[in-house]
């Protein structure tokens with residue numbers, strides 16, 4: 001609960017926010033889906049008796065969710081879509097509008113991923129090998145659609161330090177019967193010789209076509225370009241960052257250093273001084289791949305060269321999106 005009783009945030013919102021922050025819920029599309037679900041839970045459980053109090057609660061819930069992870073734009077985009085549609089003269093009407101927009105947002109999200117997958121699958125030929133980085137449900141939907149089209153696909157899966165989300169990718173691909181070779185991140189260049197595509201997702205795509213994704217994506221893309229392997233980014237349009245149209249930059253999340261180095265390891269390196277001022281660990285979660293290293297951005301609206309996503313962004317978002325939870 002927030003302190004101000006006119007802005008009660010229900011436990012489901014607090015729990016979702018905590019799960020997003022701790023990465024129990026992770027991956028841009030999954031975060032967006034959970035955030036819309038949490039707003040619906042807030043609307044359903046609200047005990048507000050006045051429309052203004054109901055709206056204040058929804059905005060407080062959106063703020064709570066917004067503050068959890070800064071890089072994936074799908075989170076604020078999900079909050080925008082749901083709050084934009086909040087309308088009505090009574091609490092019941094407002095509630096109904098939020099429940100309906102959250103439901104249709106989540107449905108569209110799943111549908112967009114399926115459509116994107118079918119488009120991405122057209123780039124994959126029978127017998128192709130893809131190299132993956134991290135765990136992206138958008139990227140995996142392309143593989144799934146290719147399998148559904150009867151193509152054989154195999155994968156070289158990068159472990160993806162520090163949290164090893166590559167293991168989730170490997171598990172999913174094995175469930176679908178895809179042969180997987182798991183490699184440490186440092187082995188990527190060696191294995192690029194054996195692959196036909198680098199296939200990754202995105203957390204945010206900027207107006208100039210830069211792709212923000214899990215740390216290590218940009219190095220992989222540079223190596224892939226050097227080896228002549230095409231780089232395909234699978235990203236629904238909720239990954240387009242409308243703020244970059246008006247000069248905002250994408251904030252890169254820095255996570256806790258214990259994800260990189262356990263306390264005992266740190267102690268060993270610093271000779272037992274936990275606060276050694278001469279020793280630092282940094283843990284940026286994402287990096288930026290410039291558009292010149294990306295061959296195609298595959299969305300539910302088709303595939304685009306990175307430099308042209310700006311047109312799509314203007315069409316879908318206009319130029320002034322605002323923050324309806326403020």
Ligand code: RUB
Nearest residue numbers: 026027028029136137138201202214
């Ligand atoms: C996940 C990550 C994924 C994108 C796309 O990072 O970088 O590639 O979020 O995922 P984290 P999806 O594990 O830090 O959330 O395609 O599922 O939206």
